Amino acid sequence: MSAVVGEHHDDHHHGPAKGLTRWIYTTNHKDIGSMYLWFSFIMFLIGGTMALVIRAELFEPGMQIVDPGFFNQMTTMHGLIMVFGAVMPAFVGLANWLIPMMVGAPDMALPRMNNWSFWILPFAFALLLSSLFMEGGAPNFGWTFYAPLSTTYAPPSVTYFIFGVHMMGVSSIMGAINVIATILNLRAPGMTLMKMPLFVWTWLITAFLLIAVMPVLAGVVTMMLMDIHFDTSFFSAAGGGDPVLFQHVFWFFGHPEVYIMILPAFGVASQIIPTFSRKRLFGYPSMVYATASIAILSFVVWAHHMFTVGLPLAGELFFMYATMLIAVPTGVKVFNWVSTMFRGSLTFETPMLFAIAFVILFTIGGFSGLMLAIAPVDFQYHDTYFVVAHFHYVLVPGAIFSIFAAAYYWLPKWTGHMYDEALGKAHFWLSFIGLNLTFFPMHFVGLAGMPRRIPDYAMQFADFNMVSSMGAFLFGTTQLLFLFIVLKCIRGGKKATAQVWEGADGLEWTLPSPAPYHSFSEPPQVK
Amino acid sequence: MLSRRRLIALALPCLAVTEFAHADWQVNMTRGVTDVSESVFNLHMTIFWICVIIGIVVFGVMFWSIFAHRKSKGAKPAQFHESTTVEIIWTIIPFVILIGMAIPATGTLIQMYDTSDSELDIKITGYQWKWKYDYLQEDFGFFSNLSTPQDQIYNRDDKGENYLLEVDEPVVIPVNKKVRFLVTANDVIHSWWVPDLAVKRDAIPGFINEAWAIVKEPGIYRGQCAELCGKDHGFMPIVVKAVSDEEYQEWVLAKQELARQEYELKNKQWSLEELVERGEQVYNKSCAACHQASGEGLPPAFPALKDSAVALGPIENHIDVVVNGVSGTAMQAFGPQLSEVDLAAVITYERNAWGNNKGDMVSPQEIAQSK
């Protein structure tokens, strides 16, 4: 980590402190942003290793490597770590690094809280991961932790899981409050809301989603805690509760949560595509409105995760129609990106490759999402590998590709050096091939009838599963290349100019590369 | 089978398209054998092709830009970046397409929610990790357990054709009759899913859900539990056997006759050997998933029975544990699940297997008294 620091040629009058205390006490948005990004990468590798355990077990029919109980722990921990440990902190890291630079602020609005919100995370995940070594094992009830499997029938470690979730929630809420305060209060003179870069806009909306739904998650795990330890019956039919209530409350959080993971990705793509098309983003206002509509709609579609629990006909119809509606603003976004590229002057550096792959593969994930929205057909798709394929298509080439794209795009600004373009392209192509090999066959086995979260499967699913597993190992090992590229870029390389990319536009590109320790001590003027 | 897949593993980079012709590469949804499954399949295909067409148009424009508007070809960027008209058009067109999708979808959904009278009602109860079927009109019921041997699962034996999709007793239904499934659960949430019937219903403890099917063709239709329900979620398949009406009636009579015989067995005098022999079968069916065939269990969740305090202690206590379960643990109450004969047999077996050699036994009559 300290390698990042060493390369900051910083001549500002109060530069970073030296040694470990710098990282513990820091209130600097760049330091905290870097810590978030490294933390999320470590979690990405841990969660990825778990995914590889899963894929190794599923390589062939029969039980070979782990027992079914441990397999369930792996699927659960993989989901929790990727969602709360990899994707969300990575976007908070990007927000920390970029939002002050993009709005022309010296730092985040609440720097001390910023320090807190990061340092809670390692403890939350240490708590969660420690459950792997407890008697009875780690949480094994899926990342959606449906009651009563997660209450009456849970391993004792569920209490640690609940506290872990509480801590992550506190961290995300504090991060979101900070983003809101920064964007609302620290914009440079002349930077009106409708002049903000789209990454800032999408994060503002994401932050609102976070403060609205993370407390609901906290509420639902608190109810679980009370059911387990204080004899209440929120989710137990015996005491007048209802296990289905759990699903309603969980998905009231859960659906906005998936947009929390994708809206900032929309923002990243909306920054990168215009740069490498050398053309302004098409339909800026409609992009803002589309993002806001997606966020609002996300509050009224939750029960599409529950079509098979026995909703009445009217309920099924309402949630089906509402869910289908989301396709409209999402479509607008895709059309706008394509129109931005149309008649531009395109080059294909690594960030652009990741961004284009993001648009294409996310759209494929969107199509399968639309299919899943159709309630009667969902009776066949629900809880099969088709769903697994769908959400991995929106999360891996969606959220994670956009994070890679962002990393390559802003690395020169962060480190002052260009990354190795050839290696970056290799990373892209290997990831692209690995990802499609892994997740595309999952559509097929899902349609053919393979349920999700099973450690062993019938013979007819064998061939595609083998392909998936090989793709997963390709994708997984490729990510070590990314680590190498980033370290290499930090240690040296071609000096980056202030603007870095020919078509880049925005306040962060007016700062020198690497960006000074304090971004804008004098607020810039925005025309 | 195995060697063929190994071959594919090696030859993957030059994977031939012809491979896809093989049945193992099923890429699409099951069309199924009911009117509902047929409409679901057609709806699925309609939506799929609409998505493909939209995809071709959108990606077509994109790939054209990638191909033609690249800087290396000397493309100069255009200046346009806004058009309210275009934005309105591509808001309205998708909206219209969505309405086009919603209409048939609503129709199929209404078809699924039909509540006209059924001719046969079967109550389906999900247990960790097996299904129970109760024929409400005929007044009998049975458990349906995975019948794939552990040796196949743990690769000590070649896997059979219906690996993991076979049960000891399928649920039998007549064709061309409306069968109503009333779905509930005994412990956690399960989900009863048979793709050929397009029926997937969550089984929720304390609540009852329903679904129905009119199967048009006799045959054997296989499915699986579709909601994570704990350790052996992947090992509780569903097999539906659809037969002609006469065959169904015969089966019902045979079933009722069997129940009567079973009842008589209760009054028979059993020897220790007979009980142990029967007990081993019962054990492997109902107990081995947790306590393992070797009796060694999977501690700490599933304790060993071999050399255990329960199996070697007083028999009254042993009976109590098996019949009434142990609350707060994974040990279920088997009293309502097994017959008196099976309970006596399995308890006797546990006391005399794996070197436990207690030499005592309990008769079905004694179980009946203690109940």
Next chain:
Amino acid sequence: MTDDNTHTGQKSNRKVVIWTLGVVVGMFGFGFALVPLYEVFCEITGLNGKTGGRYEVSSTIEVDDTRRIRVQFLTNNNENMPWQFKPVVREIKVHPGEQMKVEFYAKNTTGKIMVAQAVPSISPAEGAEYFHKTECFCFNQQTLQPGEDINMPLIFLVDKNLPDRLHTLTLSYTLFDVTEKTTKTKS
């Protein structure tokens, strides 16, 4: 970096923190408010097949002789509930509006005193709001001595506004063992 902020910046930051925390607290409360809201919602729509509480019969209830509804009774034992539990009659036909009494049989087969709670559920769920119980053993917990058995009454009527497309209502009772819970709260 706070030293870079102006005094007014600090103040407006505090304002943002206060109202966002307000949203956070409000949404945490809303999460819990979903529980009673859901109850109400279920009772109105019959979502999930939940039936309402005790129904007060008005004296002027009319019986609809034109149709008969099949009411089917199911019993389930939840895990670790060893009692015998079954309906005395498996199904009956009733006119909407007509009051009916049926019984359920339960026997404590164990050697200890046990407390049970029966939980009702109706399928199809949309029929739940038309099924009224004027007397039900599920309103109370049942305590049985070792070996004791009991016939438990249910008096109900089907609302005459039941939609025409419904011909069958299935009432399912699941029996839960609540012995431990009750003793814990009493001690």
